Amino acid sequence: MGDMDPHIFAVAEEAYKQMARDERNQSIIVSGESGAGKTVSAKYAMRYFATVSGSASEANVEEKVLASNPIMESIGNAKTTRNDNSSRFGKYIEIGFDKRYRIIGANMRTYLLEKSRVVFQAEEERNYHIFYQLCASAALPEFKTLRLGNANYFHYTKQGGSPVIDGVDDAKEMVNTRQACTLLGISDSYQMGIFRILAGILHLGNVEFASRDSDSCTIPPKHEPLTIFCDLMGVEYEEMAHWLCHRKLATATETYIKPISKLHAINARDALAKHIYANLFNWIVDHVNKALHATVKQHSFIGVLDIYGFETFEINSFEQFCINYANEKLQQQFNMHVFKLEQEEYMKEQIPWTLIDFYDNQPCINLIEAKMGILDLLDEECKMPKGSDDTWAQKLYNTHLNKCALFEKPRLSNKAFIIKHFADKVEYQCEGFLEKNKDTVYEEQIKVLKSSKQFKLLPELFQDEEKVLSPTSATPSGRVPLSRTAVKPAKARPGQASKEHKKTVGHQFRNSLHLLMETLNATTPHYVRCIKPNDFKFPFTFDEKRAVQQLRACGVLETIRISAAGFPSRWTYQEFFSRYRVLMKQRDVLSDRKQTCKNVLEKLILDKDKYQFGKTKIFFRAGQVAYLEKIRADKLRAACIRIQKTIRGWLMRKKYVRMRKAAITIQRYVRGYQARCYAKFLRRTRAAITIQKFQRMYVIRKRYQCMRAATIALQALLRGYMARNKYQMMLREHKSIIIQKHVRGWLARVHYRRTLKAIVYLQCCYRRMMAKRELKKLKIEARSVERYKKLHIGLENKIMQLQRKIDEQNKEYKSLLEKLTNLEITYSTETEKLRSDVERLRMSEEEAKNATNRVLSLQEEIAKLRKELHQTQSEKKTIEEWADKYKHETEQLVSELKEQNTSLKTEKDELNRRIHDQAREITETMEKKLVEETKQLELDLNDERLRYQNLLNEFSRLEERYDDLKDEMNLMVNIPKPGHKRTDSTHSSNESEYTFSSEITEAEDLPVRMEQEPSEKKAPLDMSLFLKLQKRVTELEQEKQSLQDELDRKEEQALRAKAKEEERPPIRGAELEYESLKRQELESENKKLKNELNELQKALTETRSPEVTAPGAPAYRVLLDQLTSVSEELEVRKEEVLILRSQLVSQKEAIQPKVNKNTMTDSTILLEDVQKMKDKGEIAQAYIGLKETNRLLESQLQSQKKSHENELESLRGEIQSLKEENNRQQQLLAQNLQLPPEARIEASLQHEITRLTNENLDLMEQLEKQDKTVRKLKKQLKVFAKKIGELEVGQMENISPGQIIDEPIRPVNIPRKEKDFQGMLEYKKEDEQKLVKNLILELKPRGVAVNLIPGLPAYILFMCVRHADYLNDDQKVRSLLTSTINGIKKVLKKRGDDFETVSFWLSNTCRFLHCLKQYSGEEGFMKHNTPRQNEHCLTNFDLAEYRQVLSDLAIQIYQQLVRVLENILQPMIVSGMLEHETIQGVSGVKPTGLRKRTSSIADEGTYTLDSIIRQLNSFHSVMCQHGMDPELIKQVVKQMFYIIGAVTLNNLLLRKDMCSWSKGMQIRYNVSQLEEWLRDKNLMNSGAKETLEPLIQAAQLLQVKKKTDEDAEAICSMCNALTTAQIVKVLNLYTPVNEFEERVLVSFIRTIQMRLRDRKDSPQLLMDAKHIFPVTFPFNPSSLALETIQIPASLGLGFISRV
Secondary structure, eight states: OOOOOHHHHHHHHHHHHHHHHHOOOOOEEEEESSSSSSSHHHHHHHHHHHHHOBBBSSTTTTHHHHHHHHHHHHHHHEESSSOTTEESSSSEEEEEEEOOOOOEEEEEEEEOHHHHHHGOOOTTTOOOOOHHHHHHHTTTTGGGTOOOOOOOHHHHHSSOOOOTTTTOOOHHEEEEEEEEOOOTOHHHHHHHHHHHHHHHHHHHHHHOOOETTTTTOOOOOOOOOHHHHHHHHHHOHHHHHHHHHHHEEOSSSEEEEEEOOOHHHHHHHHHHHHHHHHHHHHHHHHHHHHHHSSSBOEEEEEEEEEEOOOOOOOOBBBBHHHHHHHHHHHHHHHHIHHHHHHHHHHHTTTTOOOOOOOOOOHHHHHHSSSSHHHHHHHHHHHHHHHOHHHHHHHHHHHHHHOOTEEEOOOOTTTTTTEESSSOOOEEEETHHHHHHHHOEEHHHHHHHHTSSSSHHHHHHHHHHTTTOOOTSSOOOTTTTOOOSSOOOOOOGGGGHHHHHTTHHHHHHHHHHHHHHHHHHHOOOOOOOEEEEEEEEETOOOOOHHHHHHHHHEEEEEEEHHOOOOHHHHEEEEEHHHHOOOGGGGGGGGSSSSSHHHHHHHHOOOGGGGGEEEEEEEEEEOOOOHHHHHHHHHHHHHHHHHHHHHHHHHHHHHHHHHHHHHHHHHHHHHHHHHHHHHHHHHHHHHHHHHHHOOOHHHHHHHHHHHHHHHHHHHHHHHHHHHHHHHHHHHHHHHHHHHHHHHHHHHHHHHHHHHHHHHHHHHHHHHHHHHHHHHHHHHHHHHHHOOOHHHHHHHHHHHHHHHHHHHHHHHHHHHHHHHHHHHHHHHHHHHHHHHHHHHHHHHHHHHHHHHHHHHHHHHHHHHHHHHHHHHHSSHHHHHHHHHHHHHHHHHHHHHHHHHHHHHHHHHHHHHHHHHHHHHHHHHHHHHHHHHHHHHHHHHHHHHHHHHHHHHHHHHHHHHHHHHEEEEEEEEHHHHHSSOOOOOOTTTTTOOEEGGGOOHHHHHTTTHHHHHHHHHHHHHSSSHHHHHHHHHHHHHHHHHHHHHHHHHHHHHHHHHHHHHHHHHHHHHHHHHHHHHHHHHHHHHHHHHHHHHHHHHHHHHHHHHHHHHHGGGGGTTTHHHHHHHHHHHHHHHHHHHHHHHHHHHTTTTTTHHHHHHHHHHHOOOOHHHHHHHHHTTOOHHHHHHHHHHEEEHHHHHHHHHHHHHHHHHHHHHHHHHHHHHHHHHHHHHHHHHHHHHSSSSHHHHHHHHHHHHHHHHHHHHHHHHHHHHHHHHHHHHHHHHHHHHHHHHHHHHHHHHOHHHHHHHHSSSOOOOOOOOOOOOOEEEEEGGGGHHHHHIIIIIIOOOHHHHHHHHHHHHHHHHHHHHEEEEEEEEEEEEHHHHHHHHHHHHHHHHHHHOOOOHHHHHHHHHHHHHHHHHHSSSGGGGOTTTOHHHTOOOOOSOOOOHHHHHHHHHHHHHHHHHHHHHHHHHHHHHHIIIISSSSSTTSSSSTTTTTTOOOSSSSSGGGOOOHHHHHHHHHHHHHHHHOOHHHHHHHHHHHHHHHHHHHHHHHHHHGGGGGSSSSHHHHHHHHHHHHHHHHHHHHHHHGSSHHHHHHHHHHHHHHHHHOOSSSHHHHHHHHHHOOOHHHHHHHHHHOOOTTTTTOOOHHHHHHHHHHTTTTOOOOOOOOOOOOOOOHHHHHHHOOOGGGGGGOOOGOOOTTTOOOO
């Protein structure tokens, strides 16, 4: 190829051969200036590949590849001043090949379509070819509906003034375009849809606007171009006309429609036309890629890059800047491949080489794309709310002028800049850069087009615009790059679709260029440099200077220079050996491949300057590889000739042998044929004889068979005739018998019916006569007057009786109330009497027991003494003496025992005192240890919980990544992905998406709320009052249900009790007496405990000094006395219960005889006691029992002490709340004093209104309680009335039947018994997805939070789980729980940035988790359940694992909620906490010498502290509406306050202008306002205040004195929450603002550092604002009964039913 003239086919052939030989992907880069012939060269290269390789299938893929050129040229090429067919977009076509290197498909990627050409063309230029082709074909019948005309009629095609190109027939080109579309699979309907859209764009350009004033315009009524456009697009004329002249603006509070001026309307019309054309272009490219997609696996590919050349015009704008930037990148790639990599290869291989200088354009690329480069500054300016081309130009001058040699400023312009490109200097005009980079279009116009229902192609262009990927940037599927460096595909992450949609055009173009460079670097490049002969499009005119200039600019001259001195060809030693092994002999092959190659080359090439040996490769000069290939081909050709000679001789020999064998075979077959013919003649002769024999036999046999058949037929006929006659006779006989039977039966039945009818008639006559007599008697009785009198007398008596009963019931009710009060008064007096009676009974019972034992022992002893008395009368005196002596000894023993008893008592008291002291000491030490160990365990638990939640967060992120990769794999399998993934550089975005204003960001969903809920704005609602009322209503409903259940239960008990009374009247009386006695005792005990508690509280409130709780103090003594008495009372009550239950009623009479029997002498009792006390074992047992009693008392003392401490803590909390309320009142008073008189009056009125509102709510609650009491009393009255009615019914039963007949019968209302629901919901298994969809995926949290009970979705889901558990269907339970969890994840993934959605599902997930715990059947979770709720527990499945999964899901939702909170609060914190002056006039004069801080937020859009508090109120109210657990709300508030404190402190540490005394005061005031908010919400115990401690200490540090050592000591002790680095940083940044302030001395800062050097804290300066505290979900059972839950119809859950 190097010996021939340059030709495009030669380059294509070289690429094709290298792909087949080296198995590497190839690229052909066609470059040159505009009009140099790049597009034609690319077409010829593709034609070569299609011709040489052919197609791998019958689908003629190569024809489709070539057919894509006419389509792309018609929609992407246009006439310019330099080229009649200029490509106004870049494209990279990859032609895929299989393993046999045949074409199997292709893929196309496009870059930067010039959309501005659709609406504007310069002089002597045209729009895109397709518009002129349509106008030229307007006369065709199928185009009549498009209502097209001449190109000069349309505004978008006549601006250039040159609608015709010489030598080009647009009508003929239109035919070629339509044929190419048909070949590529675009149907006729879709083609007509494309032409309709193109015609609509032309008609849209003719729409004119009329100005009404300077700020508004209008479209003439029934404007013909707009009417045609709307008909073609299938949209409403009024909507399109309205939105062409208006636009929608969204502010922080509302959304309104604003008219636009005529100029803006024209620009909006042009932007819409460009947007439609760009989407249509991408749609066509996508369908072309689908048609060219390979159906089999791709083995390799050759890419052809046809991209715009270097351009410079008189006015260069954003398009020329992007084009020249792309050429800079391509030129750099060419330099890297040809120059830099070439010379680096020589140096790496260590061959003799002298470095050659060449032009490196990396500085120019850095100027454009590096950090703070032109593109970065352009994107930054686009994000500014008031950015303009002028401000961007000034930023460019300030950043790069006089700092970069490649950047210059024109002398006579402040709105342009010059860049020195590799080819030439280009001056760019800044006007229009920002608008083209933003590429905005009004969203409302797009929505109108999307609403088209008649034209299905149009919505298809705009569907899923936010997440659609450009068809020109997707990754091709099934491609395996063969090069060592694989082509990096674009990462198709669906989660980033919305972000990519907001990227600017410049950013998208830069990313696509990077992907293109990666693709080119991963392939072997081949370069085609197109040289433009002249600039005037003249034929046969060659401008030598322009040609040399282009050759120098594109690096061809440098390439020639390096190629002449370099080594363009190279082989590795192994590749050379493998390739040229045929040129070596066996003896030349050595084990060392390098030496073998050297020996062979010395023999083959004598001139050693023609090659060089490197470390790993052999380098050849130009032409040497071709010479080696020629020698190799000659050697192979000689070998082929020898092989051909041998093969041809072998073939002739084979032919001779085959012919001889064939001759012998023919002879054999001929001789055999003759023998077979003779044998056939003999067989035919024999066969004829045989046939004659059998034919004669057949004739005779046929005759015999005919005769036999005739005989048999005659016999059969005769026998049949005889049998039929006999059958007819038998049948007639049988039928006559049947007729006789039926006639006789009919006669009998007729006689029976006549007899029966006569009897019935006689009975009727008699009964009629008796009935007439009775009727006559009743009529006479009814006419009598006495009857009416009796009826009326009965009614009057009944009415008077009922009235009297009502009066009696009222009196009885009042008397019962009086008795109840009297009973309460007499309880206290009767308590002492009952207690003395019980004590007396207990003592009498003990004495009775002792007396019984003594009587038995005395009887035995008397019997013994009597025997001894009879036997030993003589020894009476001695016995008396012995008795006296014994009596004296016993008296001494008694005295000794008394002394011993007193000593034991003193010892017992001493032991009790020691035990008490030791217990107190042990308790104190144990409490200290317990507190320390508890704190350590809490820290360890929080650390472990934090690690677990971080791991869970990482797991969720990996899970999302897995889902994204799975979606990507599905897309790769199902959808062809042509090219690298990128968002199209021409992808328009809506104007609202580029309004980078803090006002819009702050409340981007408020306009939607204002539109959807105007009624809420008109009638504001006090949400706190509404929530209280709603809560109160639910409590009343629950109480009503519980009272109703209790009433039913009491009625059932009353009925059962009545039945039992009838059966056992005596026993019931005893039980009633026992019950009344026990009730009186319990009530008296309760009253006594209440009095003691009041005394204790009074003693504690009188003295609050620390000595109150010390041992020996009055309160402490009172407490000990109370505890001792309570413990004694407890023991007494335990014994009394045991006694009274069994003996109180039945043994009253039995106790008295026992008492009477105990009339023994005192001496006898004393003797018995003395004998018992002699047993020392019993004394030890008594001592042990005493110790046990002491221990029991000690345990009771500890329990009472704990209860006392809890009560004391509650009282302290009340005192603290009162103090806080006092402080708040003082602060309000101080603030009111600082305000002017008018504001003071207004603030006081507002405070009074708030106070009165709270008091009103409290009074309403009290009123509701009283109403509830009234309703309760009314219910009791109804119960009494019902019982009285039952008694009356019982009395009526005793009345005689005659009296009952006289009274009228009252109608009775039979109530319908309500169905008893079990708290379950039944649904079909096929309705599971529908349940998840209606209850989770499509549920709107706002409607549920306002209208329904909190946590309703969680209750519904749990009730469905209960039913599945009831059915014992584990598959259904598992499927429902899995679908629920996945549905919640989908909702959060879809609407994860909406606070209401995340809060709603966090609340419902926690409620669902609590329900699974509450009804799990575990004892730890069933403590607070009602018996009815315990019946609803799960019976078949243990869902502990799913509880863990739900807990993990709740943690993920909580972390997502924190991220949403952080995103909302982040822009408010610095402005509201630091920059805004809440206290006016405190800041004073700004410190001098500080630089101004630029901000993109205008002054009127800054946030204040009120904004933060309003946002916190909004968050709190939303969480309360959703029914979130209070503990969880506290954790969320703590996290919010931590974010506020961390961000504020970090910004304070980074800003010198904020470190002053006045700013510290401002921060203290802001923090106090936040604490006030916590008090108002009762969240002071949430730990949120502690998170603000570092910020508070930093504010205090700004305000304290900072001079002496005492100040340093105070600072070190005060700032314990700040690190050393933070304290030193604040002191260094401290800046005086007023005269009384001074800077902090360096010596003072060093003193602080010396004092804090022993402190062990983190060296980190800034707080971690992203830190998330570990979250816990305390168990919070629900009191709501499942059977009372109603499913509203608004949820669309009609397919489930209550069970």
